[in-house]
Amino acid sequence: MGSALKKWKLPMIMLGPFVALIFLFFFLPVVLIVILAFTNMDSAMRWEFAGLANFQKMLEDPNLFKIMKNTALYVGFTLLINVCFGFVLGILTTYYIQKEPVSLVFRTIWMLPRMSPPVVYVLLWLWFFDPSEYGVLNSLRALFHMEPVAWLHEHPMTAIILANGIIGASFGMIIFSSAIKSIPKDLFYAASVDGASQWSIIKDIIIPAVRWPLMFVTIWQFLSLITSYEYIFLLTNGGPLFESEVLALYSFHKAFQNFEFGYGSAISLVLVIIALIFSFMMWKWFGMQKMMRSSKIE
Amino acid sequence: MKIELKNLCKSFNKKTNAIDRMNLTVEDGEFVALLGPSGCGKSTTMLMIAGIYKPDSGEIRFDGQLVNDWEPKDRNIGMVFQSYALYPHMTVLENIAFPLKQQKVPKKERMERAKQAAEMVRLGHVLDRKPDELSGGQQQRVALARAIVKKPKVLLLDEPMSNLDARLKIEMREELSRLHKELGITTILVTHDQEEAMMLADRIAVMKDGKIIQYGTPMDLYHRPSDFFVAQFIGTPPMNVFRGKLIGNHLHFLNQSAELNNEQWNTAQGELDVYVGIRPHEVKLGKGGDIRAKGIVQMIEPVGHAQIIRVNIGDEQLRLFAEPTAAIEYESEITVSFHLSSLHLFDVRTGKSLRKEIMKESQTEEMVG
Incomplete structure (x- = not known):
């Protein structure tokens, strides 16, 4: 007993603070959500357990189907833009632009919105979609003598997908371009000697080499898209009505606008479960165990 | 193609x-x-x-x-x-x-x-x-x-x-x-x-x-390396090289001098610094060749079918192949010799071979014919 204590003393001292932090900030929120989901806590902040009442309410919520659909559309299309566009940018700045300074400038430009505060970035989109004739899109329309359109009212989903898709692409771009850069030059030479077309080089050399980064970016972006809502909040605030409301934003609205903390937590719990299921599916689908097992550099 | x-x-x-x-x-x-x-x-x-x-x-x-x-x-x-x-x-x-x-x-x-x-x-x-x-x-x-x-x-x-x-x-x-x-x-x-x-x-x-x-x-x-670089680059062990001087058609190296054949070699106008090269397998033990030198054995490397001997002749080094059976001891003095005709001469400044081109062609014909 004494020797075991001696053996574990130092690791405990060294790891203790971090384990505590992880528990406090990573694990506890999930536990809290799970517990809160079964209460009907409101602005009075009283813990009153209500069993499955919140889930019952969710099933009867007239907006929920619309919101689920929005979430699926939003996450699906934004993810598609994030990953595909990120991949295209990655290839563009590594394979097609071989001059490093040029591609660096190019990549930096795409990184700029990431560096600027979301409010400023969204302000630009608001200007872009402005319903008056001074908005960018509308002033373009004015050139062809067309009436201004209230873009954010008529196409709110398109607006939030575009805004999120374009800012998110830079993440994939960085990951993919470093993966593509690590492909040995000789492989490209060999492929061009073997007569490979541009398409074949992308399909047979680049994509197999970026398979793991591709999976990583897909999962990572999925998880951050499904739980984040700040750009939607700033751009349309889920409106008009519930036209661009997604689950994460709905949970926020319920909890912090209507002070239905219990109901908001129940929605969040659904989100956590969806995220877990999706991660597990991707794990299986991409054969991620294989990556974890082999540390071979291909 | x-x-x-x-x-x-x-x-x-x-x-x-x-x-x-x-x-x-x-x-x-x-x-x-x-x-x-x-x-x-x-x-x-x-x-x-x-x-x-x-x-x-x-x-x-x-x-x-x-x-x-x-x-x-x-x-x-x-x-x-x-x-x-x-x-x-x-x-x-x-x-x-x-x-x-x-x-x-x-x-x-x-x-x-x-x-x-x-x-x-x-x-x-x-x-x-x-x-x-x-x-x-x-x-x-x-x-x-x-x-x-x-x-x-x-x-x-x-x-x-x-x-x-x-x-x-x-x-x-x-x-x-x-x-x-x-x-x-x-x-x-x-x-x-x-x-x-x-x-x-x-x-x-x-x-x-x-x-x-x-x-x-x-x-x-x-x-017939045409350049000192080629001579050095080709052959294992590499060609032995000494510094020498060519005065007219008299070659001075290893503290001795030899007269070169005018038909075979470009001779110097005045004095010319040269590299004198000799392939290790052209060097023999004993006094059989035109040019002889005494040296101290520094290293013996057996390679099976032969042994590679490194000797120091004054400040210069020389490698040669010896019969595997030859009894040679470290630090002992031995006499080596080689033929004037198997030498290679290169201008130190340009690196070019001093062997005459005409000679090369006739030799090639000789070899082919």
């Missing part, structure tokens, strides 16, 4: 030329080695022949046709890279079939031909493996099979054997030699290993600083 390079130039920065006005002709079916130390531009030359690099100026002609602007895929070449550059996620068979797939050969014929190529390099038993499950030698052979599968007109080998161990190297050399004879493809080998070049090539182009120093048959380079 006949390959001609005319006044080829290529530079990667504006100051120096990686390849400087290079001229080279490779006859149809010939096996030519580009030999030189690293950084001499031999790989650059090969990548230009492959079409991966574009020359800045000059001409590359295949069978007389200008191909400067042709894409690699249109040149009908096969290439083996130093790193092998196998496609990591494809099996051996898929790797070999890849060039055929690009040519849109029907699947059945493609597999058939890929298997044939694999048989040719004795890989029939590992067709379903991935490259990372193969040994270095096997990977090398996959790369070779992939290069020959589309029956190219030119085979380019970029340091193909530098990652193999000594035994495998010998095996692969034989394999390459056999393949070249069987297929008769015009082949260009880039290497820094002079032994490899000597054994495989019909002709060798020795390169230095982006220029060809000498281009000739292996025997030519060995017996």
Whole structure:
């Protein structure tokens, strides 16, 4: 007993603070959500357990189907833009632009919105979609003598997908371009000697080499898209009505606008479960165990 | 296919030329080695022949046709890279079939031909493996099979054997030699290993600083190096070199002097610093030759069929081969000798050989006839 204590003393001292932090900030929120989901806590902040009442309410919520659909559309299309566009940018700045300074400038430009505060970035989109004739899109329309359109009212989903898709692409771009850069030059030479077309080089050399980064970016972006809502909040605030409301934003609205903390937590719990299921599916689908097992550099 | 390079130039920065006005002709079916130390531009030359690099100026002609602007895929070449550059996620068979797939050969014929190529390099038993499950030698052979599968007109080998161990190297050399004879493809080998070049090539182009120093048959380079660089680069162990002075037709070196034949050697106007070279196997123990010297034995390296002896003659060093049975002791004084006719002389300033060109040609005829 004494020797075991001696053996574990130092690791405990060294790891203790971090384990505590992880528990406090990573694990506890999930536990809290799970517990809160079964209460009907409101602005009075009283813990009153209500069993499955919140889930019952969710099933009867007239907006929920619309919101689920929005979430699926939003996450699906934004993810598609994030990953595909990120991949295209990655290839563009590594394979097609071989001059490093040029591609660096190019990549930096795409990184700029990431560096600027979301409010400023969204302000630009608001200007872009402005319903008056001074908005960018509308002033373009004015050139062809067309009436201004209230873009954010008529196409709110398109607006939030575009805004999120374009800012998110830079993440994939960085990951993919470093993966593509690590492909040995000789492989490209060999492929061009073997007569490979541009398409074949992308399909047979680049994509197999970026398979793991591709999976990583897909999962990572999925998880951050499904739980984040700040750009939607700033751009349309889920409106008009519930036209661009997604689950994460709905949970926020319920909890912090209507002070239905219990109901908001129940929605969040659904989100956590969806995220877990999706991660597990991707794990299986991409054969991620294989990556974890082999540390071979291909 | 006949390959001609005319006044080829290529530079990667504006100051120096990686390849400087290079001229080279490779006859149809010939096996030519580009030999030189690293950084001499031999790989650059090969990548230009492959079409991966574009020359800045000059001409590359295949069978007389200008191909400067042709894409690699249109040149009908096969290439083996130093790193092998196998496609990591494809099996051996898929790797070999890849060039055929690009040519849109029907699947059945493609597999058939890929298997044939694999048989040719004795890989029939590992067709379903991935490259990372193969040994270095096997990977090398996959790369070779992939290069020959589309029956190219030119085979380019970029340091193909530098990652193999000594035994495998010998095996692969034989394999390459056999393949070249069987297929008769015009082949260009880039290497820094002079032994490899000597054994495989019909002709060798020795390169230095982006220029060809000498281009000739292996025997030519060995017996009649036109430049001090070639003399030093070719032959193991390397040629023995002494500093000497040429005054008129009198050669002074190793504290003695000898008179040179005017017909055989360019003689000096006044005094000229020269390098005097002698191949280790031309030096004999004892007093048999025209030039004799006494030296102290510094090192004895037995290599089986002979022993390599290193002796110090004054400040100069000399290596020679001795019979394996000869009893030689460290630190003992021995007498070595060699013939004046087996010497090589080079101008120290220009590095050029002082042997007369006419002599070289007549000797060549002598050898051929």
